[in-house]
Amino acid sequence: MCARTIYCTNIDKKVSQADVKLFFESICGEVYRLRLLGDYQHNTRIAFVEFVMAESATAALNCSGVILGSLPIR
Template sequence: MIPKGNGVLNHHHHQMKKGNFTHGKRRMNNRTNLAQREDVIRRTVHVSDINQQVVDCRICGDPNSGLRFAFIEFTNEEGARNALSLAGTMLGYYPVRVLPSKTAIEPVNPTFLPRFEDEREMCSRTIYCTSIDKKVTQADVKLFFESFCGEVCLPFEIARRVSSFDSYCICMEFVMAESAITALNCSGALLGSLPIR
């Protein structure tokens, strides 16, 4: 699962606005927003003095693990080779593994990014879920996420793939951004006969 701001979500949001739906506004007062913002700030660090050899960094979630992984691009191969020597260094509670990458970091297409505050806010409450067993209905997916994460505004199907798994993908928009964050931890849970991602 990945949160997001892609073209499909932006198109859907535009459709919602045209249809005069009122879904999507966070149901919190200003005091709650301020307290949550302060909590996020206490859990955030600012890293400075990063050598200009580091060009880009992308952190991703691993659907089969509670840990995350990242791709880091350097300006030259020497920087990448030096980074390989950091394998085994403790970062938090775990030693990091550093391996050569088999792929490059894909640039973000700016046309897929949210442009307005309401789009950004909607994206913060939306997740993308894949590998859903085709025997599981959208209503079942909605019920699953509402049981564990919180109220869902809207589920909408993105794609139905016919493969050996017969699975499909769905986007789930929650009332609260915190519910979307909780939903990311459901990756790997069995829904039907397949672990969702």
């Protein structure tokens, strides 16, 4: 991973990988790769989001606290 990748937590389990990608692309810029991880024992999931441009990753860091699904992402 590189400076174009962010680590995002507190993702609502009801949100799909496509939803996460659309969320970040609509606010920050083109997503190159997205890994959405989680299991049945936890109420939330995490994601590694890699952007095409480093500036998009910087913009994504400012999305902390924005509601995605029914929870604020971190």
